[in-house]
Amino acid sequence: MMLIPCPHCGPRAHAEFTFDRPVEAITRPDDTADALVRNLFSRDNPRGHSRELWRHTYGCRAWIALTRDTATHAITDVQAWGAKA
């Protein structure tokens, strides 16, 4: 179980978080249809570096972007994400 450093709460167990998607798969309603289909149905599944959107669902509920190695689970960077309260 990974230990994820929440920028608001400090290091917390993986079980408190939910994975949402790779950051590049964020699609806005006003994007093109091509971009949408690519993000929904033909994402890459990289081995190694991956920047991902997670949510501290069972904690502060904030969204975070973390940079993770999908092969080793090493987390190299975490950023707060989203609206300022």
Place this chain on the structure above:
Amino acid sequence: MSGGSRLPAGGLIDRSRTLRFGFDGRDFTGHPGDTLASALLASGVRVFGRSFKYHRTRGLLAAGVEEPSALVGAGEGGRFEPNTRATDLHLYDGLVAESQNRWPSLALDVGAVNQLIAPFIPAGFYYKTFLGPPALWKLYEHVIRAAAGLGRPPHLPDPDRYERRAAFCDVLVVGAGPAGLSAALAAARSGARVALAEMDSRLGGSLLGDPAQIDGQPARDWIAASETELRTLGVRVLTRTTAIGYYDHDMVYLAERVVEPGAATGDDGIAQRMWRMRAGRVILAQGAIERPLPFEDNDRPGVMLSGAVRTYLDRFGVAAGQRIVLATSSDDAYRTAIRLCDAGVRVEALLDARSGDAIDADLLRRTRDRCPVETGVRPVRALGGAKGVTGLAAAAAGGAASFIADVIAVSGGLTPSVHLHMQAGGGLDWDEGRGIFTPTAPRQGQVSIGACAGRFGLADALSDAWRAGLDAAAATGGRPVADTPPRFEGRAFADQISAFVPAPGVNPKKVFVDPQNDVTLGDLDLAWREGYRSVEHQKRYTTLGMATDQGKTSNLIGLARLAQNEGRPAPQVGLTTFRPPFIPTTLGLWAGEDAGFHVTPLRRTPLHDQHAAFDPPWQAVGYWRRPRAYLRAGETLATAALREARMVRTTVGITDVSTLGKFEVSGPDAAQLLERVCATSVSKLAVGRGRYTFMLREDGLVNDDGTVWRLAEDRFLLTSSTGGADRMAGLISYVRNVLYPDLRVGAANVQEHHAAIAVAGPRARAVIAAVVEGMAPPRHMSLGRGVVAGVPVLVIAASYSGERAFEVYAPSHQAVAVWTALAEAAQAQDGGLYGLEALEILRVEKGHVETGGEIDGRTSAHDLRLEKMLNPRGGYVGQLAQQRPAFADPDRLQFVGVESLGGPIAEGSMLVERPGFAVQGHVTAAGLRVLEEGFVGLALLKGGRARPGDELLAWSPTRTASARVRVCEPVFHDPAGERYRD
């Protein structure tokens, strides 16, 4: 006379006390400090079980967790635990144990006939034999299932508790042998917060009972002093605790046996405890497991590992046999031979596969002073039969010889236990000379020391460990001490050569590699010839290394055979994956406290007690529990539900809808946010008005539905389905924070802040008028604010039932008074309470879609006849994806009504022309006409919107029900909505 016996002295057992226990219905005795295995061995028992496939008799191979054969069921009733290793079961008074895989008894076993047909049960036997028409599987299955599986499950509920604990430490040391103790001492003295996990009941590992001198004192005293010091330094010392899994970011699961298998628990009722230990650094000192040697009939009772024979002698004061012959390719057997001779046990000979010049001359001389040692000799065949070995036939370059013996102690060298290192993502180096993999390239915070790192010499292990302990402490903020490591100046007994290949002339079909699964070298050869050349295929085809021991003594031998057949070096052939858990664990340990009532959380609405007073049948809805109906005397669920539905259609009913999702959205950009989340328009809604709405997923399919209400210019209330509430909370947060972080808006999940009570029926207006003060009943799809029984409420006029209806929102903590007032007023109007079943009947008749029913994650807005409500300005989640070509397919499953031409329709029925014909759709909800005769339902049908009038069969073979139905518009009650108007 053959077999084991207790020696008059020696061992770490308490001879002053006697423990009584039963094994296969016979009474035995042992002493505190014994394992079940040592006590039975001391009593002369040689046969401990029968093998899985051939039902060959098996004795003890090992003295620890690696034991493949001596599996027993321990305990009685709900505490019965199968597949417990006799070597890992510490004796207690009153233990009841039984052997496995035999019927009716160990001595007389009917399944043993399999031995006679052994030549006909080769590798992959079941795969090959039971090929054929699938229908025949029904015949095979009973035979195979009866023969399959190890042990039997308990038949009663487990009365004990299993606890789960989370813990943290700077340095976790796994294994409290000499290396583990040395590392723990170094780390603890350097100020680190240390935890030490040892699977045995006491610390010491391979030093237990050993005469070695450490720091000038007997090992036994050094162990005791070390333990005292560790405890004084605040180290968390966990015995009977096995590190079973090494997970990401240095999370190690430790399985602690609070009581022995089958034993009664203490006052706290806890049988086992799972520690989730998060460590800064993990020092792996798991040790090594000895492997057997390949010769014919090497599975017979009496063939034991050399180290095990020494453990039984030193630790338990048991001579494993009367006349012992040792066969070896390592120094370990010398250590055993010397100990046996010094304890007065007769050693017939020590046979070493190595040539004399490859062995330390001093070691040879010292051993030869005590017993005959033959070099360049290899075992060929165990002599004897089902009751145990009577001797050993061996071969040397010059000829053959045989020895009389009741125990053949074998050592094929040590295999480092790299399990946890590999689970943590580490790499391995291959050491061809010694035939071992050693850990390398750690990926997490792990470091391997001592025997599990391939450092078999005691002096090396102690000093390596010390250094690792200092380093781990330094890495986690400690200050390394300058003390010197524990010192051992005796003999290392560390040399070995790989001995995977049997002596010339040995029949590989009689050489057992994996005694637990009855896999021989011949089976591995056959699998290879048949094309199973990957180590993973070999494992699955032959079952090598499966089941309870996971190949702890056999995997490397099997790998070496494959490498030999392939003509490739072992590292190129590769290893099977080391998966947790390291030892078999009971399911209770994983379940922890999440058993019985605690399997899932229970969410109660604020009105739960009001429902519970009726003792209603409950319906689980997510974690919620809702009453299905309020039954009266003599009613069934169906008749009660129909009565309640008729009550709503004719007078008035009230029901608890507090489980609905509720969100408050406020701020200047509140409408904008909602028009992103919802697929309908929101901004045009007048203050005080509400409307039906639905949300899409990003792929364009309908996600959930609900209503949206404008409480003020910049403030909205959004409701969603019960089951969709958490999903909607996530969607709103995602849209707000990730897609549109600049909107000036806040969104709060107020699901549990408000109780919600629906009031529905022709007299609902009268109830609201009578109960709510300070407000006239609002028009349909409008809202008002008033007071009920002194409680401020929000009243929205919306209908799910098809009748004039209201939902009364009250603060959760004050909801009971509101409920009581509404219930009394409803009663005064000849109405009452209704439950979930009536709610369903009413909404089906009205043709409202339901999340989980028609909104099934596969239907679009168009499929559900909702397309006219889509916001023409777009901009909502899922809009773009609706342009995908599949959405225009005329054959999509579309929302229709079905009207029965005969009897009831079964929910879930397929819609077909005739039984067995192509499925055209299915019935999502079945119901009836509440006030008239007839059965109706809602369905999803291929191209259904264009097919009113079609006749089909609603066919449910599983419910053996079918009804002819006519396709129609999905509204059976008040299609014009006239009943909403006053």
